[in-house]
Amino acid sequence: MLSKEIYSRRRATLIEKMAQTAPQGSRGIALFIGNAEAPAQYRDNCYKWRQESTWIYYFGIDQPLYSAIIDLDEAKTTIYADDFTIDDIIWMGPQPSVASRAADTGADASAPAAALAQAVSTALASGRKVHFLPPTRYYNTLVLRDLLGKDAKPSTELVDAVVSMRLLKEQCEIELIDNACLLGYEMHSIGRDSIIPGIIEQEIVGKMEGHTLSNGWGVSFPIILTQHGETLHNHSHDKVIEPGKLMVIDAGAENNEHYASDFTRTYPTGGKFTTRQREIYQIVVDCNELAFSMTRPGITYREVHLATAAKMLEGLSAVGLVHGDIDEMVAAGVAGLFQPHGLGHNMGIDVHDMEDLGEDRVGYDPDQKRVSQLGLGSLRMARRLVPGHVVTDEPGIYFVPALIDQWKRDGINRQYIDFARLEGYYDFGGIRLEDDVLVTPEGARHLGPKRLPIQPADVEEAMAKAEWRR
Amino acid sequence: MLSKEIYSRRRATLIEKMAQTAPQGSRGIALFIGNAEAPAQYRDNCYKWRQESTWIYYFGIDQPLYSAIIDLDEAKTTIYADDFTIDDIIWMGPQPSVASRAADTGADASAPAAALAQAVSTALASGRKVHFLPPTRYYNTLVLRDLLGKDAKPSTELVDAVVSMRLLKEQCEIELIDNACLLGYEMHSIGRDSIIPGIIEQEIVGKMEGHTLSNGWGVSFPIILTQHGETLHNHSHDKVIEPGKLMVIDAGAENNEHYASDFTRTYPTGGKFTTRQREIYQIVVDCNELAFSMTRPGITYREVHLATAAKMLEGLSAVGLVHGDIDEMVAAGVAGLFQPHGLGHNMGIDVHDMEDLGEDRVGYDPDQKRVSQLGLGSLRMARRLVPGHVVTDEPGIYFVPALIDQWKRDGINRQYIDFARLEGYYDFGGIRLEDDVLVTPEGARHLGPKRLPIQPADVEEAMAKAEWRR
Numbered sequence: 001m002l003s004k005e006i007y008s009r010r011r012a013t014l015i016e017k018m019a020q021t022a023p024q025g026s027r028g029i030a031l032f033i034g035n036a037e038a039p040a041q042y043r044d045n046c047y048k049w050r051q052e053s054t055w056i057y058y059f060g061i062d063q064p065l066y067s068a069i070i071d072l073d074e075a076k077t078t079i080y081a082d083d084f085t086i087d088d089i090i091w092m093g094p095q096p097s098v099a100s101r102a103a104d105t106g107a108d109a110s111a112p113a114a115a116l117a118q119a120v121s122t123a124l125a126s127g128r129k130v131h132f133l134p135p136t137r138y139y140n141t142l143v144l145r146d147l148l149g150k151d152a153k154p155s156t157e158l159v160d161a162v163v164s165m166r167l168l169k170e171q172c173e174i175e176l177i178d179n180a181c182l183l184g185y186e187m188h189s190i191g192r193d194s195i196i197p198g199i200i201e202q203e204i205v206g207k208m209e210g211h212t213l214s215n216g217w218g219v220s221f222p223i224i225l226t227q228h229g230e231t232l233h234n235h236s237h238d239k240v241i242e243p244g245k246l247m248v249i250d251a252g253a254e255n256n257e258h259y260a261s262d263f264t265r266t267y268p269t270g271g272k273f274t275t276r277q278r279e280i281y282q283i284v285v286d287c288n289e290l291a292f293s294m295t296r297p298g299i300t301y302r303e304v305h306l307a308t309a310a311k312m313l314e315g316l317s318a319v320g321l322v323h324g325d326i327d328e329m330v331a332a333g334v335a336g337l338f339q340p341h342g343l344g345h346n347m348g349i350d351v352h353d354m355e356d357l358g359e360d361r362v363g364y365d366p367d368q369k370r371v372s373q374l375g376l377g378s379l380r381m382a383r384r385l386v387p388g389h390v391v392t393d394e395p396g397i398y399f400v401p402a403l404i405d406q407w408k409r410d411g412i413n414r415q416y417i418d419f420a421r422l423e424g425y426y427d428f429g430g431i432r433l434e435d436d437v438l439v440t441p442e443g444a445r446h447l448g449p450k451r452l453p454i455q456p457a458d459v460e461e462a463m464a465k466a467e468w469r470r
Numbered sequence: 471m472l473s474k475e476i477y478s479r480r481r482a483t484l485i486e487k488m489a490q491t492a493p494q495g496s497r498g499i500a501l502f503i504g505n506a507e508a509p510a511q512y513r514d515n516c517y518k519w520r521q522e523s524t525w526i527y528y529f530g531i532d533q534p535l536y537s538a539i540i541d542l543d544e545a546k547t548t549i550y551a552d553d554f555t556i557d558d559i560i561w562m563g564p565q566p567s568v569a570s571r572a573a574d575t576g577a578d579a580s581a582p583a584a585a586l587a588q589a590v591s592t593a594l595a596s597g598r599k600v601h602f603l604p605p606t607r608y609y610n611t612l613v614l615r616d617l618l619g620k621d622a623k624p625s626t627e628l629v630d631a632v633v634s635m636r637l638l639k640e641q642c643e644i645e646l647i648d649n650a651c652l653l654g655y656e657m658h659s660i661g662r663d664s665i666i667p668g669i670i671e672q673e674i675v676g677k678m679e680g681h682t683l684s685n686g687w688g689v690s691f692p693i694i695l696t697q698h699g700e701t702l703h704n705h706s707h708d709k710v711i712e713p714g715k716l717m718v719i720d721a722g723a724e725n726n727e728h729y730a731s732d733f734t735r736t737y738p739t740g741g742k743f744t745t746r747q748r749e750i751y752q753i754v755v756d757c758n759e760l761a762f763s764m765t766r767p768g769i770t771y772r773e774v775h776l777a778t779a780a781k782m783l784e785g786l787s788a789v790g791l792v793h794g795d796i797d798e799m800v801a802a803g804v805a806g807l808f809q810p811h812g813l814g815h816n817m818g819i820d821v822h823d824m825e826d827l828g829e830d831r832v833g834y835d836p837d838q839k840r841v842s843q844l845g846l847g848s849l850r851m852a853r854r855l856v857p858g859h860v861v862t863d864e865p866g867i868y869f870v871p872a873l874i875d876q877w878k879r880d881g882i883n884r885q886y887i888d889f890a891r892l893e894g895y896y897d898f899g900g901i902r903l904e905d906d907v908l909v910t911p912e913g914a915r916h917l918g919p920k921r922l923p924i925q926p927a928d929v930e931e932a933m934a935k936a937e938w939r940r
Contacts, residue, residue: 042822042825050510089870090701136511137608138506206684211676214673340560
């Protein structure tokens with residue numbers, strides 16, 4: 001946990017922001033439901049405990065079955081939870097009281113869990129507005145239904161206030177993200193050094209995840225590690241590693257303070273890129289580097305996305321897979337065939353920060369409209385950049401047979417695409433290269449003390465140094 | 471997945487058992503809701519996928535958002551789920567159709583997910599009984615509420631039929647449990663060999679869990695690894711390892727076929743037991759061995775539990791911590807102060823097998839009544855043993871200051887207990903020793919190809935061989 005001053009200050013800021021949405025006396029209450037344990041096999045056998053992210057930001061108490069009400073009219077925070085019984089102590093050891101945990105987060109009061117329903121009923125009965133955020137887990141959905149009924153709607157005012165704060169990382173948060181990035185760097189280095197033809201992918205996954213568990217909370221999302229990188233979120237790891245393929249490793253660590261990192265690298269499974277692999281790989285490196293060089297306050301991340309799309313189409317033109325005017329192709333969405341996802345997303349306590357508060361409310365300025373075009377339509381972060389934004393820079397090129405077939409069959413953008421030549425890439429797989437980037441007053445910097453090798457020669461050199469090769 | 475013949479046979483047996491509960495034409499339908507992905511941070515960032523256990527047993531399809539109806543009158547199985555769209559294929563790769571997965575499990579038909587609500591409504595409208603099991607995850611609770619209303623009650627007939635089948639392990643299941651036990655043996659060996667004074671407990675936890683992820687599904691429950699073994703389910707791992715303490719490691723692996731293992735060993739952190747530690751440790755070994763030697767068809771596990779309680783009290787008498795007639799002390803529940811839990815539980819696809827179907831319905835014969843006494847009251851498996859039962863044998867002795875203080879204050883069993891002498895054990899911690907045991911026609915055998923060292927001399931010898939000591 002951080003100091004109680006930090007949580008108190010954050011809640012005070014939230015109260016101020018909410019004060020702008022309604023006059024004193026009619027602001028109502030903001031209701032926050034922390035997570036319960038998440039059952040895996042049965043109710044008492046749970047996945048590793050993880051607190052709800054916005055709760056972590058405003059309250060920090062890293063315990064299940066806590067909830068809170070911030071009275072927006074009276075600027076008062078009450079924490080609701082139950083103290084441990086003697087049975088709990090036998091099974092789980094002595095624990096601080098709810099009152100002392102409430103004091104640790106600078107709250108004004110604490111009360112038993114059952115008092116929450118009473119407090120909400122009282123607020124509703126006196127016609128007060130009850131603000132709450134869209135629930136993430138099914139547990140939180142159930143609790144909110146029981147408290148407010150099935151038809152209650154999350155508060156857009158509260159969402160916007162929370163998003164405006166969590167988007168801009170404080171100095172103490174940046175330090176924690178740098179720390180999560182170091183752990184991510186280490187797990188990726190272990191992964192890269194474990195690419196040994198003949199072993200099963202799962203072996204590497206376990207080593208990487210084990211390292212994050214030894215040194216942090218664990219992975220910030222399930223590891224993607226695949227020789228079929230054209231499948232963007234491939235979570236099966238049952239293939240034997242064969243030389244001559246490309247292996248995409250998209251993985252991040254969450255540290256014990258629950259901040260995330262998220263990196264992707266793509267490796268030639270045999271340690272050396274083929275000429276054809278290197279040609280496409282270099283295009284992706286160039287897009288990654290271009291995006292980083294453009295990232296600075298004042299530009300929108302949508303512009304950066306489109307600039308990398310142009311760069312990618314230039315590269316693919318040189319290889320002969322597309323042809324035509326670059327600007328026309330960008331406008332027509334040709335890049336979406338090769339990169340059907342966006343350039344990046346916000347990152348913080350969540351690896352896709354605040355995704356459950358609504359991708360558009362989080363990633364788009366009020367004057368920006370999301371389009372439906374493949375690729376650009378999946379851009380999760382389009383906003384005009386300001387210092388404190390933390391974004392990923394993750395261009396990729398994939399050859400997805402099902403998608404190519406669809407475009408060919410439907411004649412989509414056929415004037416720009418050499419479908420005959422593309423057939424030679426059906427077995428190519430995919431490449432993605434991802435860094436985590438902080439927007440600074442001057443421009444941007446890579447997060448984490450060290451950057452994973454990305455230039456093809458550096459990648460090959462790093463792979464050659466793996467212990468098993470010696 | 472196993473062969474479709476196995477799933478078809480299991481469902482046919484279930485239909486037969488349910489046929490005994492009502493005449494043909496009034497048996498109704500049995501509704502099974504498979505799991506959805508479990509969100510960790512946000513809806514699209516989930517914990518590692520794990521299917522619902524009873525679903526695994528009867529259907530095997532290891533995919534989210536599947537459900538099924540077994541028509542008990544017509545002996546017909548229908549699988550409900552949606553096929554992948556082109557978007558799903560881009561993100562998650564090509565996948566077999568629902569129809570082909572339904573064929574893999576030997577089902578009679580398949581239908582889109584939306585047809586499930588229609589099928590349930592039709593059944594309800596025509597007055598048919600809808601049997602379902604108690605839901606485990608909050609997701610399943612939500613789905614059942616939407617389908618059947620908030621007040622629908624799980625079917626005790628279905629629970630009893632399922633329990634009667636899953637309790638008795640088939641040969642193919644025993645092989646899978648042996649395999650999970652080998653993985654558990656390996657993870658424990660890594661744990662034991664990583665007990666290095668000066669490191670943080672979490673480092674060991676990550677190594678152990680990493681091994682299970684490299685070679686299986688992962689851990690069968692969150693690892694307990696603590697120098698405060700007196701806290702039975704201690705999940706914090708933030709302490710530095712200090713020589714002179716006892717470290718309890720209670721951990722199990724789940725293999726890729728989703729069968730569990732569950733072992734506990736207790737280690738002297740410095741590699742050698744002190745005289746006082748060894749004295750108590752030997753009592754627990756003797757209890758573990760006694761329980762194993764008594765485990766055979768015909769005896770109840772409640773009797774085995776009580777015999778180990780007597781053995782434990784004999785040992786504690788010899789140390790001078792209790793005094794009096796052993797049988798009287800067993801009846802008075804004195805052992806519960808030292809072992810406030812039961813001797814063991816059923817194990818299979820769940821590590822506490824079927825716990826969510828109701829501990830008493832799973833662990834007690836109809837003629838057995840659970841008592842409320844501390845220790846015996848926590849016995850999860852009391853049944854008369856028959857070949858095919860898989861149980862844990864896990865006696866323990868703990869010195870829980872809060873509990874000792876409570877008994878002393880309330881004068882509980884004061885005629886038997888030397889509270890003054892017990893004060894010398896407030897810093898002792900706890901010891902638990904657990905094996906997994908199969909009841910065979912002849913008696914019992916330890917599950918897994920190898921047994922973890924348990925005798926104190928063997929434990930010390932194994933610890934001395936750890937690589938870091940060489």
